[in-house]
Amino acid sequence: MVEAVRSAAAGSVIGPASRMPLTAACASRRASADAQQPCLGSITTPCGCPATQRIVEGTEIVTEWSVMKSTHSATRTRTGLKGETIMHRAARRLLVPAAVAASIALALAGCTTSNFGGEEGGGDGATEDGPIKIGAVLDITGVGANLGVPEQNTLNMLAEQVNADGGINGREVELIIKDNQSTEDGAARATTQLIENDDVDLIIGASRTGPSLAMRPLVEAAQVPTISVAANAAIVDGSEWVFKTAQNDLVVLERILDDAEAKGYTKIALARDATGFGEGIADIITELGEERGITLTATEAFEPSATDFTAQMTNLRSADADAVIIWGITPSAGLAQAAFVQIGVNKPVYQSHGVANDAFFEAAGPAAEGVIAPMGRLLVADQLPADDPQKEVIDQFIADYTEEFGSSPSSFAGHAYDAFKIGVAAIEEAGTDPEALRDAIEATSDFVGISGVFTMTPDNHSGLTADALIMAIAEGGRWTLNEE
Numbered sequence: 001m002v003e004a005v006r007s008a009a010a011g012s013v014i015g016p017a018s019r020m021p022l023t024a025a026c027a028s029r030r031a032s033a034d035a036q037q038p039c040l041g042s043i044t045t046p047c048g049c050p051a052t053q054r055i056v057e058g059t060e061i062v063t064e065w066s067v068m069k070s071t072h073s074a075t076r077t078r079t080g081l082k083g084e085t086i087m088h089r090a091a092r093r094l095l096v097p098a099a100v101a102a103s104i105a106l107a108l109a110g111c112t113t114s115n116f117g118g119e120e121g122g123g124d125g126a127t128e129d130g131p132i133k134i135g136a137v138l139d140i141t142g143v144g145a146n147l148g149v150p151e152q153n154t155l156n157m158l159a160e161q162v163n164a165d166g167g168i169n170g171r172e173v174e175l176i177i178k179d180n181q182s183t184e185d186g187a188a189r190a191t192t193q194l195i196e197n198d199d200v201d202l203i204i205g206a207s208r209t210g211p212s213l214a215m216r217p218l219v220e221a222a223q224v225p226t227i228s229v230a231a232n233a234a235i236v237d238g239s240e241w242v243f244k245t246a247q248n249d250l251v252v253l254e255r256i257l258d259d260a261e262a263k264g265y266t267k268i269a270l271a272r273d274a275t276g277f278g279e280g281i282a283d284i285i286t287e288l289g290e291e292r293g294i295t296l297t298a299t300e301a302f303e304p305s306a307t308d309f310t311a312q313m314t315n316l317r318s319a320d321a322d323a324v325i326i327w328g329i330t331p332s333a334g335l336a337q338a339a340f341v342q343i344g345v346n347k348p349v350y351q352s353h354g355v356a357n358d359a360f361f362e363a364a365g366p367a368a369e370g371v372i373a374p375m376g377r378l379l380v381a382d383q384l385p386a387d388d389p390q391k392e393v394i395d396q397f398i399a400d401y402t403e404e405f406g407s408s409p410s411s412f413a414g415h416a417y418d419a420f421k422i423g424v425a426a427i428e429e430a431g432t433d434p435e436a437l438r439d440a441i442e443a444t445s446d447f448v449g450i451s452g453v454f455t456m457t458p459d460n461h462s463g464l465t466a467d468a469l470i471m472a473i474a475e476g477g478r479w480t481l482n483e484e
Contacts, residue, residue, distance in 0.1 A: 132174065134175050134423065135202070168424060228245070233462070249280075251465065251466040267297045297320050300315055302328065306332055316345060327352045357379075358408070368477070452469075
């Protein structure tokens with residue numbers, strides 16, 4: 001089933017569909033006998049394709065066209081992620097707003113009159129004996145560069161390793177990386193290029209939640225399997241085509257609040273990233289806190305590009321709280337930590353898994369000391385017991401990355417490792433047919449990666465549990481295992 005989102009005002013349809021630019025796909029459909037049969041309903045898209053329409057109220061998807069393939073393939077029935085009702089509620093608030101609006105506007109901008117003849121746009125596609133095309137959309141420049149650069153390094157290294165070993169089933173991997181400049185518009189633009197011009201078989205990205213949400217309607221409309229390396233559950237919630245490898249914000253907050261409860265904290269204050277990564281976090285804390293006798297007493301927000309956090313930290317100093325959660329990525333989360341200590345807020349601090357790199361210590365300086373954060377095992381690999389199921393894989397990745405780039409990898413590099421390895425394993429198993437590849441990713445089971453041990457299902461496109469996280473404490477300019 002090919003899904004495309006229509007602008008309610010313009011009445012236009014976003015493409016591409018069926019792995020082709022939308023207009024070319026529709027031209028092909030009009031020429032077929034199936035185009036004369038109402039696949040699903042009594043309305044048609046502006047290009048003449050039979051379709052049904054689903055309208056969702058509020059701030060979510062305004063109108064969704066559902067256009068059947070000419071084969072009349074059945075729609076899959078899907079349920080939500082099991083047992084994650086809090087995450088669902090937070091996700092529903094994120095599915096469209098600014099990120100998706102950006103992708104809609106950019107996709108519509110690409111539907112020029114010259115495309116309606118089907119002569120332009122869209123690559124020739126990889127043949128079965130040609131290269132396998134893997135695209136990536138990353139925050140290589142801008143506020144997310146601390147995430148995107150190590151992710152880019154990792155993907156380049158792994159693609160070289162695969163090709164040196166003979167490729168995937170004898171086919172070379174062609175890696176096409178695009179910089180979204182840490183913006184949602186850039187992510188939508190890069191995704192459109194990968195789909196229409198490069199005809200990629202798999203997409204990895206984006207580095208952060210906002211850009212990943214901007215990509216989602218485009219890859220779903222084109223039916224391109226996509227593996228995000230960002231955290232928010234809204235990226236994958238209810239999607240047939242999008243997966244992710246970063247640990248969910250829900251399980252991260254569960255670990256934080258479990259630790260807070262064990263220490264007797266009953267009042268928590270929050271300073272959060274004002275973009276997609278921080279959306280819904282206050283609501284999740286409130287609901288999880290009710291189960292643990294913890295109340296959220298104050299919430300502040302900051303832009304990831306901010307450098308002055310005096311106002312937010314001053315407000316938190318006045319908040320009636322036993323501890324504070326700073327939820328962001330580096331460098332902003334580190335700068336917020338430095339401001340927090342500088343103005344004399346003498347309260348314990350939890351940070352999110354967005355600070356799982358050495359850049360946090362560069363930004364926070366001595367103020368990092370004592371911060372507690374849940375994260376994957378990568379940054380404490382030398383402290384893991386020998387029988388840890390991830391230790392061998394993590395140690396090898398650290399050795400390879402350090403030899404190649406002269407520095408140790410961050411957790412974000414690990415998310416890219418997992419996305420690439422899961423994608424390659426699925427291609428080896430199923431080839432590059434979109435539905436077969438998607439199904440193979442969903443069948444991933446007990447995959448030992450850097451971020452955790454993954455088991456995907458049709459209803460779980462994240463694949464990780466709370467066991468993927470350890471608690472770490474900042475001591476002497478590095479992260480130290482803090483598990484009891």
